Amino acid sequence: MVSTNNGEIGVGLISVGWMGKLHTRAYQALPSVYPELGLRPRLVHAADTAPDRVEYACDVLGYAQASTDYRAVLANPDVDVVSICAPTGLHREIAVAAAEANKHFWIEKPVGRDAKDAGDVAAAAAKTDVVTSIGYNYRHVPAVERVRELVAGGQLGRITNVRAVFFSGYAAEPKAALSWRFIREHAGSGALGDLLSHVVDLVQYIVGRIGDVNAVTSTVYTERPILPMGSGTHFAVIEDGEMGTVENDDYAAVLARFAATSGAAGAVGTLEASRIVVGPQCGLGFEIYGTAGSATWNFEQMNELQVCLGRGGPHAGYTTVLGNASLGDYAHFQPGPGISMGYDDLKVIEAKKFLVAVTGGERRNCTAADAHHVAEVIAAAAASAEEGTWQHVPTVPGATFGGESE
Ligand SMILES: NC(=O)c1ccc[n+]([C@@H]2O[C@H](COP(=O)([O-])OP(=O)(O)OC[C@H]3O[C@@H](n4cnc5c(N)ncnc54)[C@H](O)[C@@H]3O)[C@@H](O)[C@H]2O)c1
Numbered sequence: 554m555v556s557t558n559n560g561e562i563g564v565g566l567i568s569v570g571w572m573g574k575l576h577t578r579a580y581q582a583l584p585s586v587y588p589e590l591g592l593r594p595r596l597v598h599a600a601d602t603a604p605d606r607v608e609y610a611c612d613v614l615g616y617a618q619a620s621t622d623y624r625a626v627l628a629n630p631d632v633d634v635v636s637i638c639a640p641t642g643l644h645r646e647i648a649v650a651a652a653e654a655n656k657h658f659w660i661e662k663p664v665g666r667d668a669k670d671a672g673d674v675a676a677a678a679a680k681t682d683v684v685t686s687i688g689y690n691y692r693h694v695p696a697v698e699r700v701r702e703l704v705a706g707g708q709l710g711r712i713t714n715v716r717a718v719f720f721s722g723y724a725a726e727p728k729a730a731l732s733w734r735f736i737r738e739h740a741g742s743g744a745l746g747d748l749l750s751h752v753v754d755l756v757q758y759i760v761g762r763i764g765d766v767n768a769v770t771s772t773v774y775t776e777r778p779i780l781p782m783g784s785g786t787h788f789a790v791i792e793d794g795e796m797g798t799v800e801n802d803d804y805a806a807v808l809a810r811f812a813a814t815s816g817a818a819g820a821v822g823t824l825e826a827s828r829i830v831v832g833p834q835c836g837l838g839f840e841i842y843g844t845a846g847s848a849t850w851n852f853e854q855m856n857e858l859q860v861c862l863g864r865g866g867p868h869a870g871y872t873t874v875l876g877n878a879s880l881g882d883y884a885h886f887q888p889g890p891g892i893s894m895g896y897d898d899l900k901v902i903e904a905k906k907f908l909v910a911v912t913g914g915e916r917r918n919c920t921a922a923d924a925h926h927v928a929e930v931i932a933a934a935a936a937s938a939e940e941g942t943w944q945h946v947p948t949v950p951g952a953t954f955g956g957e958s959e
Contacts, residue, residue, distance in 0.1 A: 554684075554913045555633045555657065560591040562908060565632035565656065566599040566616065567623040567647055569606040571786060572638035572661050572688065573599070577614045579900035580636075583908065586885050586901050592908050598629045603783030623647055627654040634911055637661065640782070641746065642739035645670040648921075652677035657911045659904070661688040663750040663931065664924040666741025671928035672949075675921040679951070685921040686907035689754040691837060692919060693902035695881030695894070696858035696874070700841060700848045701759045705816075705955055708862055710845030715809075715822030717756050717840070719748040720833035723788050724803065730780035731797045732787040734828075739782075743801030745770060745931050748826035751837060753930045754923070756809075760820060760841060762926070762954040764812030767943045768934035770802035773829050803829045807934045812946075816955050856893045922951035 555562060564580050566573050580594035599610035600623040610619040618629070623639070626632060627650055635651050637644065637660040644665040651658040652674075664671040664687060678685045691697060703709050723729065733739035734747055757763060778794030780787075807824040811817035830836075838851030849859040849871070856876040861869075876883050877890035882902050886894050906918040926949040933944035 555911050557592070557912060560593045562592060562594050562911070563597040563631040563633040564594045565597055565626040565629060565635040566610065567626055567635060567637050568639040569599055569601040569603075569610045569614070570638060570783075573601070573636065574614065575897060575900050576636040576638055576659065576904070578897060579904035582901045583904050587905050590905070590909065592912065594904075594908070597631045598626045600626045601783065606783065624650070627651055627656060632656060634659065634908070640733045640739045641741060642666055642733070645673050648674040649677040652681045652683050655681055655683060657684040657907075659686040659688070659907045660921075662754070662924065663741075663746045663928060664921060665928065666737070666746065668925070668928040668932035670741075671921070671925040675925040675949070675951075678921045684907070684911045684918065686903060686910070687919040687921065687924045688903065689751060689758075689919050689924070689927075690896075690899040690903050691751055691755055691852065692758050693881065693899045693906075694850075694852070694855055695876055695883040696850050696856065697755065697759065698881035699858060699874070699879075700850060701955065703846070703848060703860070704759055704841065704843070708846060709841065709843030709848065712760055712811075712817045712820040712841060712843045714820060714842050715756055715760060715839060717752045717822065717824050718836060718838055719752050719826040720830040720836035721748055721828050722830055722832070722834050724774070724777075724828045725831050726790045727774055728778055728790050728792055730785060730787065730789040730791050730794075731777035731799065732780045732785075732789070733782055734787050735777060735799045735801060737800045740801060742931065742935055743772070743799075743803060744826040744828045745802055745805040745935060748828060749805050749807065749824060749934070750927050750931055752824045752826060752839075753927045754919070755837075755839060756822065756824065757927065757930075757954050759839075760811060760955060761815030761817030762812040762948075762952075763809045763930050763946055764815070765810040765943055765945050766930060766934045766937055767808045768805060768937040770805045770935070770938040772799055772801070773803045775799050802938075803827065805934065805938070855896070920951070920953070922949055923953055925949045926952035
């Protein structure tokens with residue numbers, strides 16, 4: 554636990570890409586969004602292997618110091634907490650090193666390339682007792698928090714079935730760049746680990762533990778133009794570049810059974826993810842059906858929740874609920890109902906949950922054990938796609954589902 558000096562917490566950042574910048578903005582916003590916490594993150598030390606991003610970290614983001622080697626961040630005694638925003642293939646090495654350096658860490662999803670990586674990170678964190686936080690940011694959407702309450706409170710009745718998808722178009726262009734996300738050494742699986750992991754985390758957060766899966770995967774574009782590490786973003790399109798091989802899946806579909814011991818015993822569902830779909834752009838959504846009601850939400854309309862409570866009556870069917878102060882952390886961001894929050898706000902909530910836990914307060918943070926269980930579901934899905942059989946998902950000690958550990 555960090556005991557702060559006047560609320561100051563020294564922040565280290567590893568990797569200054571999309572997520573690195575976003576974590577930084579979240580730390581910067583935290584004191585004004587949550588003034589009652591009295592926390593003041595101080596940007597101490599950043600690292601990236603790309604020299605222009607090292608400069609950017611100091612000159613634009615405002616870190617006091619920056620290096621090309623992440624070990625310098627972990628060795629800095631003024632760093633209390635570290636954000637790990639490196640490509641997925643580096644998560645294990647950096648997170649284990651952070652735990653060994655006794656630095657609490659906020660790491661991006663999916664926490665390594667596979668269940669082994671995620672398990673190693675969870676074990677290292679447990680051994681040293683550092684607080685962890687995972688970038689499964691869609692948990693924090695006020696509408697999602699509300700659905701979780703409805704399920705936990707029994708207002709939807711017994712949960713019978715779930716449909717959930719992450720349909721993204723970031724690689725819908727055949728000439729969309731071959732970023733690190735398409736290479737197994739750097740990413741592990743494709744749409745499975747990158748996108749379906751978000752879906753799995755969400756449904757486990759809201760409904761309960763997934764116990765068995767059966768899956769198919771496919772790769773639609775087998776070659777793409779190469780994008781050098783540390784340049785551009787994974788949304789880049791390169792017209793005349795050198796082509797390289799896509800090594801992982803563009804699309805994944807999973808049939809899921811929730812565990813008999815979870816709060817959702819008997820529930821089943823379908824989960825899908827695509828990075829090449831044409832139409833949806835960032836279409837992460839779910840439909841959750843119970844014997845007494847249902848709820849539907851999609852990130853593309855993040856501030857709108859469709860709820861149906863009860864089987865009949867004069868208002869049968871869905872009611873649209875807009876963002877308002879009764880939902881999650883909405884009131885911290887907007888003064889009245891119906892004013893939209895955005896993606897970046899979710900990271901501010903994530904930073905809050907992390908730093909509250911780090912300073913000895915309530916533990917609402919998604920943990921390395923939670924991420925390990927998501928990784929086990931993804932690993933079971935990959936094995937099922939390979940072998941064509943149902944796969945059982947092993948339990949992970951300490952993981953929480955619907956807010957409870959089993
Ligand atoms: N939570 C979300 O919604 C979300 C969204 C996007 C990405 N992510 C996750 O965030 C992580 C980073 O993704 P991104 O989109 O920010 O990637 P990015 O490609 O934008 O940035 C990665 C950065 O890592 C740097 N890097 C490479 N090797 C390094 C090393 N050895 N040491 C330090 N830095 C190194 C690169 O130079 C680059 O600046 C991934 O694990 C990804 O799955 C999460």
